[in-house]
Amino acid sequence: MALRDRIAAPEKDTEDHDLANIYRERLLEEIDVDELARLSPAQRRVRLERMLSRLLSLDGPILSAQERGALVQRIVDDALGLGVLEPLLADESVTEIMVNGPQDVFVERNGQVQRVPTRFASSEQLYQTIDRIVSSVNRRVDESSPMVDARLPTGERVNVIIPPLALDGPTMTIRRFPTPFRMGELVGKGSLDEQTASLLAACVRARLNVVVSGGTGSGKTTFLNALSGLIPDDERIVTIEDAAELSLQQGHVVRLESRPANVEGRGAVTIRDLVRNALRMRPDRIIVGEVRGGETMDMLQAMNTGHDGSLATVHANSAFDALGRLETLASMSELDLPVTTIRDQINSAIDVVVHLARGVDGSRRVVEVQALVSERRGDYRMSPLAEFVPGPLGPDHTVSGRFVQYGLPDELRERLRRAGETAFVAEDVLG
Numbered sequence: 539m540a541l542r543d544r545i546a547a548p549e550k551d552t553e554d555h556d557l558a559n560i561y562r563e564r565l566l567e568e569i570d571v572d573e574l575a576r577l578s579p580a581q582r583r584v585r586l587e588r589m590l591s592r593l594l595s596l597d598g599p600i601l602s603a604q605e606r607g608a609l610v611q612r613i614v615d616d617a618l619g620l621g622v623l624e625p626l627l628a629d630e631s632v633t634e635i636m637v638n639g640p641q642d643v644f645v646e647r648n649g650q651v652q653r654v655p656t657r658f659a660s661s662e663q664l665y666q667t668i669d670r671i672v673s674s675v676n677r678r679v680d681e682s683s684p685m686v687d688a689r690l691p692t693g694e695r696v697n698v699i700i701p702p703l704a705l706d707g708p709t710m711t712i713r714r715f716p717t718p719f720r721m722g723e724l725v726g727k728g729s730l731d732e733q734t735a736s737l738l739a740a741c742v743r744a745r746l747n748v749v750v751s752g753g754t755g756s757g758k759t760t761f762l763n764a765l766s767g768l769i770p771d772d773e774r775i776v777t778i779e780d781a782a783e784l785s786l787q788q789g790h791v792v793r794l795e796s797r798p799a800n801v802e803g804r805g806a807v808t809i810r811d812l813v814r815n816a817l818r819m820r821p822d823r824i825i826v827g828e829v830r831g832g833e834t835m836d837m838l839q840a841m842n843t844g845h846d847g848s849l850a851t852v853h854a855n856s857a858f859d860a861l862g863r864l865e866t867l868a869s870m871s872e873l874d875l876p877v878t879t880i881r882d883q884i885n886s887a888i889d890v891v892v893h894l895a896r897g898v899d900g901s902r903r904v905v906e907v908q909a910l911v912s913e914r915r916g917d918y919r920m921s922p923l924a925e926f927v928p929g930p931l932g933p934d935h936t937v938s939g940r941f942v943q944y945g946l947p948d949e950l951r952e953r954l955r956r957a958g959e960t961a962f963v964a965e966d967v968l969g
């Protein structure tokens with residue numbers, strides 16, 4: 539929506555909508571929209587606030603300073619951004635905003651979900667906010683396409699689902715991504731121990747192909763991000779995701795994001811398309827956020843044809859199960875490959891699987907690190923590198939335990955040695 543239309547968009551059904559609408563119009567008469575468009579968002583806000591305050595104090599009805607402030611805030615929020623949600627978005631401690639219809643807004647702060655007094659004046663106003671968000675990323679939401687995922691320019695993910703699918707009105711979930719954990723911080727939190735972290739760092743530097751596995755919400759993306767942080771800064775990295783979540787610190791990163799089909803069912807760009815495209819981009823490393831289908835075959839082939847040092851996550855129940863999952867997913871490609879061929883690809887592509895789990899206390903941990911040591915066409919065989927051995931549950935069901943390390947299989951030791959990662963070569967058993 540153009541800036542002018544936004545400012546003009548009349549409010550409906552609010553107690554004092556007449557007043558707000560009068561001042562919207564007065565504002566439009568006074569401002570130079572083209573000039574406003576050239577200002578930064580922060581400058582725009584200041585400009586509009588000043589102008590409105592002046593108008594209100596010049597000829598305004600009798601409003602208290604507080605009422606006047608609230609009216610200015612409301613008109614400016616609506617004109618510039620996400621209306622009543624703006625103050626929540628500006629609040630750094632809010633990690634998630636959940637709008638269940640116009641009257642029910644919840645936020646998450648420090649892991650706690652709480653209801654907030656924020657209200658939309660009407661369903662109409664909520665729809666306007668939703669429209670503004672989705673149209674800014676060239677998506678639309680209406681009865682024929684009642685669910686949509688979008689990303690705000692500031693990085694937050696937004697999901698919208700509207701009636702008739704959502705029974706109690708338009709529903710919107712905005713997730714803010716907290717600053718991602720680096721590997722050192724994960725060690726600090728007890729998500730893995732120091733030795734395992736250094737071993738994985740060596741594996742990444744030595745260009746081993748590493749898969750991160752785990753269940754829903756087990757911390758796969760977070761861990762993948764931390765692992766990616768160990769890639770040397772001079773490498774060209776291409777990341778491929780459904781919804782860009784990774785945030786790499788390196789200087790040479792190209793981020794690709796898939797796109798769903800439009801309302802006419804056209805224009806979809808899949809993870810698979812992006813993996814294939816990435817191969818033509820001269821990447822040193824390819825990072826696939828999560829493999830979910832036939833692109834797994836392309837990724838394995840890429841890993842086997844010189845794009846080693848690649849990283850991906852997969853949904854699985856154990857490190858061993860991850861291999862079976864990869865096999866199933868790879869068989870979903872249209873290439874009708876016999877299972878032995880797929881197995882061959884997996885055996886030669888994958889070097890290490892890191893499996894994560896979420897504890898009953900909400901903690902996330904590395905619970906196994908396994909090296910794949912099987913012969914090319916043989917059954918999968920894994921050799922444990924590290925493991926979390928849980929102890930008895932503490933008070934309030936807190937999970938505790940210890941990490942144990944195992945000796946490196948010869949082939950892995952040799953690869954690390956050849957890559958100059960000598961720290962792991964001498965010792966038989968780490969720690």
Ligand SMILES: Nc1ncnc2c1ncn2[C@@H]1O[C@H](COP(=O)(O)OP(=O)(O)OP(=O)(O)O)[C@@H](O)[C@H]1O
Nearest residue numbers: 724727729752753754755756757758759760761902
């Ligand atoms: N090691 C950790 N310690 C504490 N919190 C963590 C840790 N790893 C992840 N989290 C938190 O857990 C939540 C889920 O993490 P993440 O998105 O990485 O998991 P996921 O396995 O990729 O989830 P999904 O299955 O949805 O893709 C996030 O809020 C994240 O900040």
Ligand SMILES: [Mg+2]
Nearest residue numbers: 758759760828
């Ligand atoms: Mg994830």
